[in-house]
Amino acid sequence: MNAWLSPQSSLWWAVLIKCGVLLFVVITSFAYAMLFERKIIGWMQLRPGPNRVGPWGLLQPLVDALKLILKEDLTPKTADPLIYRLAPFISLVTAFSVYAVIPFSEPGPGNVWAVGDVNAGILVILAITSIGVYGISLGGWASGSKYPLLGSVRSTAQMISYELAMAMSLIGVLILAGTTSLVGIVNSQAKLWFFIPQFVGFIIYVVTAVAETNRAPFDLVEADAELVGGFNTEYSGLRFGLFFIAEYINMLTVSCIATLLFLGGWNAVGGLTMIPGIGWFLLKVAFFMFVYIWLRATFPRIRYDRLMAFGWKVLLPVATLNLVITAFVVAVRG
Amino acid sequence: MSRKKLYNVGALLTGLAITFKYMFKRKPTIQYPSRKKKHAPRFHGLHELRRYGDGKERCIGCELCSSVCPANAITVIGAENSPGDRRSPGERYAARYEIDELRCIFCGMCEEACPTDAIVLTPRFEMSDYRRGSFIYSKDRLLVPPEAGVGLAPDDRPNGIPSDLGSVAETKSTVDTDEGYDATWRGTILKTQTKGLAG
Amino acid sequence: MTIAFWALAVLLVASAMFVITAKKPVHSVAGLLAHFFFLAITYFMLSAEFLAVIQLIVYSGAILMLFVFVIALLSSGVAPFSVGPDRLPKIAAPATLIVAVLLGFVAYGISREPIVLANEHGVAAGPVGAAGVFGSVADFGHALFTTNLLPFEITAFILMVAVIGVILLAGDHVPYVPTRRRARIVERDMREAIVRAGEE
Numbered sequence: 001m002n003a004w005l006s007p008q009s010s011l012w013w014a015v016l017i018k019c020g021v022l023l024f025v026v027i028t029s030f031a032y033a034m035l036f037e038r039k040i041i042g043w044m045q046l047r048p049g050p051n052r053v054g055p056w057g058l059l060q061p062l063v064d065a066l067k068l069i070l071k072e073d074l075t076p077k078t079a080d081p082l083i084y085r086l087a088p089f090i091s092l093v094t095a096f097s098v099y100a101v102i103p104f105s106e107p108g109p110g111n112v113w114a115v116g117d118v119n120a121g122i123l124v125i126l127a128i129t130s131i132g133v134y135g136i137s138l139g140g141w142a143s144g145s146k147y148p149l150l151g152s153v154r155s156t157a158q159m160i161s162y163e164l165a166m167a168m169s170l171i172g173v174l175i176l177a178g179t180t181s182l183v184g185i186v187n188s189q190a191k192l193w194f195f196i197p198q199f200v201g202f203i204i205y206v207v208t209a210v211a212e213t214n215r216a217p218f219d220l221v222e223a224d225a226e227l228v229g230g231f232n233t234e235y236s237g238l239r240f241g242l243f244f245i246a247e248y249i250n251m252l253t254v255s256c257i258a259t260l261l262f263l264g265g266w267n268a269v270g271g272l273t274m275i276p277g278i279g280w281f282l283l284k285v286a287f288f289m290f291v292y293i294w295l296r297a298t299f300p301r302i303r304y305d306r307l308m309a310f311g312w313k314v315l316l317p318v319a320t321l322n323l324v325i326t327a328f329v330v331a332v333r334g
Numbered sequence: 335m336s337r338k339k340l341y342n343v344g345a346l347l348t349g350l351a352i353t354f355k356y357m358f359k360r361k362p363t364i365q366y367p368s369r370k371k372k373h374a375p376r377f378h379g380l381h382e383l384r385r386y387g388d389g390k391e392r393c394i395g396c397e398l399c400s401s402v403c404p405a406n407a408i409t410v411i412g413a414e415n416s417p418g419d420r421r422s423p424g425e426r427y428a429a430r431y432e433i434d435e436l437r438c439i440f441c442g443m444c445e446e447a448c449p450t451d452a453i454v455l456t457p458r459f460e461m462s463d464y465r466r467g468s469f470i471y472s473k474d475r476l477l478v479p480p481e482a483g484v485g486l487a488p489d490d491r492p493n494g495i496p497s498d499l500g501s502v503a504e505t506k507s508t509v510d511t512d513e514g515y516d517a518t519w520r521g522t523i524l525k526t527q528t529k530g531l532a533g
Numbered sequence: 534m535t536i537a538f539w540a541l542a543v544l545l546v547a548s549a550m551f552v553i554t555a556k557k558p559v560h561s562v563a564g565l566l567a568h569f570f571f572l573a574i575t576y577f578m579l580s581a582e583f584l585a586v587i588q589l590i591v592y593s594g595a596i597l598m599l600f601v602f603v604i605a606l607l608s609s610g611v612a613p614f615s616v617g618p619d620r621l622p623k624i625a626a627p628a629t630l631i632v633a634v635l636l637g638f639v640a641y642g643i644s645r646e647p648i649v650l651a652n653e654h655g656v657a658a659g660p661v662g663a664a665g666v667f668g669s670v671a672d673f674g675h676a677l678f679t680t681n682l683l684p685f686e687i688t689a690f691i692l693m694v695a696v697i698g699v700i701l702l703a704g705d706h707v708p709y710v711p712t713r714r715r716a717r718i719v720e721r722d723m724r725e726a727i728v729r730a731g732e733e
Contacts, residue, residue, distance in 0.1 A: 043357040048365075083563060123586040127573070130594025134566055134601070141559055141605045149605060156602040160595065167590075179671070298353040299346070 018115045022099050030248045031061035037293045044297040068241035076234050078144030087142060088235070088242035091135025095249040098128050102256050103183050105266045105277035113278065121182035122174065125257060126167060129212070133159045135246065136214070136221060140231030151230025154304065155221040158211060161311040162218075166208035168319035169201040172326040173261045186265030193264035200322040202262045204315055206291070209254035211311070213247065215292060217299035220307060255288035263287075378440040380458040381433055383477040384451065385484050386423065391477065392452035393431060394424035399444035399453050407437035408444060424450075431476060435461060436469045537578065544571045558604045562597060569593045583673040 035050065035057065042049025050057035075084060101121045105113040133155060140152025173194050177185040185194075195202040211218040222230040232243050259265055263284045266277030275283075302310070364371050384392045395412025413429035421427035444453045463469060478484065548571060551564035569592050576585035677685055 040357065043361070044353040046356060046359060046361050046363075048361050048363050051365075080557065080559065083559060086563065120582040120586050123583070123590070127586045127589030127594065130590055130598075131566070131570065133594075133598065134563075137598070137601050137605065138559065138563060141601070153602065153605055156598055156605070160598055160602075163594065294350060294353060298349045 015115055019100075022115060023096065026096065026099055026249060026252070027245075029252060030245055031065070033248050033252060033289055034064070035060050036289065037296075040290065040293045041297045044294070065241070068244070069238055071237035073237040073239055074234070076144055079234065080142040080144060083138050083142035084144075084234075085239070087135045087139030088239045088246070089135075090138065091132055091246035092242045092249075094128050094132035094135070095246040095253065098125050098253050101125060101182065102253075102260070103186070103265075104281050106186075107183055120180045122170060122180050122185065122257070122261070125253070126163075126170075129250070129253065130159075130163060132246070132250065135243070136231045139235070139243070140221075143231070143234040145234060147227045147229070147233045148231050151221045151223070151227050151233070154223075154227075155214065155231060158214075158218070158220065158307065158311075161308060162208045162211040162315070165204055165311060165315035165319045166212060168316065168323055169198075169204035169208065170261060172198045172201040172323050175323075175326050175330050182260050182265075186260055186267065189264040190267055193262065193267070195262040198262065198322070198326070200318060201326075202258075204319045204322070205258060205262065208311075208315060209258065210292065210295060211307070213250045213254055215247075215251065216296040217302050218307060219301060220304055223301060225301070251289065251292055252285065255285045255292070258288050259284040377457040377459070378442050378455040380435065380456055380461055381438075381444070381471070381476055382454055382456050383428075383431060383473065384454055385478055385480065387484055389480045390420065391422045391427055392450045393428045393448075394422050394450055394452070395426040395428040396449065398447045398449065402443045402447040403438075404441060404443060405437045405439045407434045407439075408432070409434075428473065430472065432470055432472045433476065434470050436466065538575075541571055541575050541578070545575065559601070562600050562604060565600075566593060566597055569597065 038060070039049035039057070050060045053059040053063050075081060100115040101124050103113050103121075107113060136155045137152040137159075140148040140150075140155065143149070173185065174180055176194060176197060177188040179185060179188070210216075214221040220227075220230075222232065227233070232240055235243060259281060265284075266281045268275065268277070268280050386392060393410075395410060397410045397412065400408040400410045409430065409432045410428050411430040412426045415421055415425060415427055440455065442455050445451075445455055461469070545568060548564050548568040552561045552568060555561045555564055569588060573585040573588045573593075576582075576588060
């Protein structure tokens with residue numbers, strides 16, 4: 001018995017318990033992010049949004065989940081069965097595993113509000129999310145029909161184009177903070193949140209994050225109107241549901257990153273410290289989610305060539321310029 | 335389009351402002367099954383076959399409605415009244431009277447053609463069902479039952495929500511609604527049926 | 534740690550085998566993706582955080598993505614590549630032998646010195662961003678941009694040369710022309726060149 005309670009194994013237990021709690025929290029927040037989106041978009045389109053299941057439609061996510069679970073799981077004859085079945089899991093697992101390194105509040109003595117505080121935190125997140133794209137592109141390829149293939153090709157090209165600008169916009173923050181640890185980055189924003197000195201970087205990050213998560217107006221990968229759902233055309237039932245979950249969790253992830261890197265993480269607004277750090281963090285993440293939904297409700301889908309031109313000819317040069325200027329200023333000021 | 339227009343940030347912000355404003359606007363949605371909209375005064379809905387005050391059917395089986403129907407939705411087969419069992423005051427009556435409500439375009443020509451004001455379009459519109467066959471309405475569903483009165487007169491089609499279309503009490507919708515009326519036999523029957531449940 | 538290492542080792546070799554034995558190119562890519570992932574975990578276990586992350590970002594995130602792009606565009610719907618019935622085994626036998634012998638030498642060399650895992654403590658909670666920790670981003674960056682700046686820049690230069698070369702080889706053969714007038718001149722020159730080539 002003692003082996004299970006030794007300091008070494010207690011670390012394992014702590015990590016395991018944290019993972020369990022986090023999994024629950026993330027799945028729940030996914031479910032309500034979905035409801036939140038449908039409600040907000042409804043309101044913006046002068047509709048009341050879902051309100052039939054439970055009070056104010058609060059049980060809608062449960063019903064949606066049930067529907068997706070009970071639906072038939074189809075595999076097209078022309079699909080590549082192995083990859084076709086694997087792809088949703090790549091998307092989902094990578095979407096979840098990002099949360100291993102995201103800190104949610106100020107680390108206390110001897111513990112962190114995260115599964116693990118990794119030295120190269122932000123880089124780890126970038127690395128894991130860069131794998132998540134394979135779910136979409138492999139899934140689209142493996143479906144064995146034309147619309148998913150187009151969606152998958154689009155997703156690959158879009159990811160490569162926008163990941164560059166995204167990374168460039170983040171490096172400015174890293175230079176200012178002088179560390180890649182997420183806790184370190186937040187702590188260095190105690191006085192001034194980075195979205196003020198890095199305003200250009202902030203805007204570029206928000207734009208590229210929308211593109212990275214395939215959300216409107218950059219949802220060319222799905223593009224219901226032209227690609228009939230794109231990469232997930234052939235998917236049904238729970239496998240479609242997994243992609244769906246992954247998309248929303250990715251939204252939450254990029255909102256978390258934006259909060260940590262640009263909006264000062266768990267730092268309070270105007271000295272209002274009676275709200276705990278986690279509360280501030282969640283508030284800021286919710287704000288970003290709202291912005292996401294707002295964008296979707298407002299803008300029509302951008303044309304593909306303009307998407308590419310915008311990424312390569314506007315975002316990337318501006319991000320690079322921003323990076324160079326930041327580096328210069330930091331170097332001059334010592 | 336010039337390059338300046340392509341990246342017009344001001345336009346983007348205007349768009350965002352509009353959607354934000356709309357979020358707080360009053361929603362025109364009427365929560366249909368629980369709240370109902372007032373229909374137009376002369377709304378054409380489901381048909382009904384009327385009676386005279388003495389309980390005789392008005393329809394005399396002349397088939398004018400059937401021949402005037404632009405959608406060929408009405409089938410009438412007339413028969414002679416037997417002296418012992420007079421269904422209608424005239425010589426003939428409708429032995430069969432069927433309307434295919436899926437074909438019907440609710441134009442009201444049958445009502446205008448009818449010499450005895452027997453066929454009338456009521457404002458009832460909720461007739462969804464699971465089988466196509468159930469949309470062929472025959473006399474058992476069209477004819478006003480004797481205990482329900484004579485039926486709805488074509489010229490005095492009332493305004494508002496028929497009371498048999500659900501509770502009218504809950505009319506907090508943005509559109510005004512009159513009080514319900516029970517001018518149709520279905521309304522009275524439903525009312526008596528649901529009285530126990532509603533209490 | 535040891536158990537994790539051996540499990541990873543088996544996974545690494547298995548995924549690498551899958552890459553070369555898979556019949557469909559996309560399967561190979563998926564195998565390679567798994568391989569890179571396990572490799573990154575191995576780096577993590579060796580406390581080489583930066584290397585692990587760069588492995589994922591650069592190789593999995595960018596290069597393999599291009600593979601998928603090309604494969605998805607070129608070979609979709611094409612029957613899987615058939616492995617020649619006689620070619621592979623003929624090369625495989627001697628190649629395996631050579632690799633085995635080489636690996637034997639390496640294993641012998643390593644076994645004479647004890648393996649030291651750089652970081653024995655903690656799995657998830659590493660020291661926060663401080664320099665002076667083995668494999669930390671700060672140290673890595675410092676080494677890269679001070680002592681090893683020249684090799685780093687030379688590598689970057691060589692890669693750039695390669696990119697330019699590829700564009701020259703595979704790109705459109707019409708040279709870049711900034712104005713319409715220049716374009717007409719270039720077009721005329723090219724036409725004359727073609728005519729001349731035809732006469733010779």
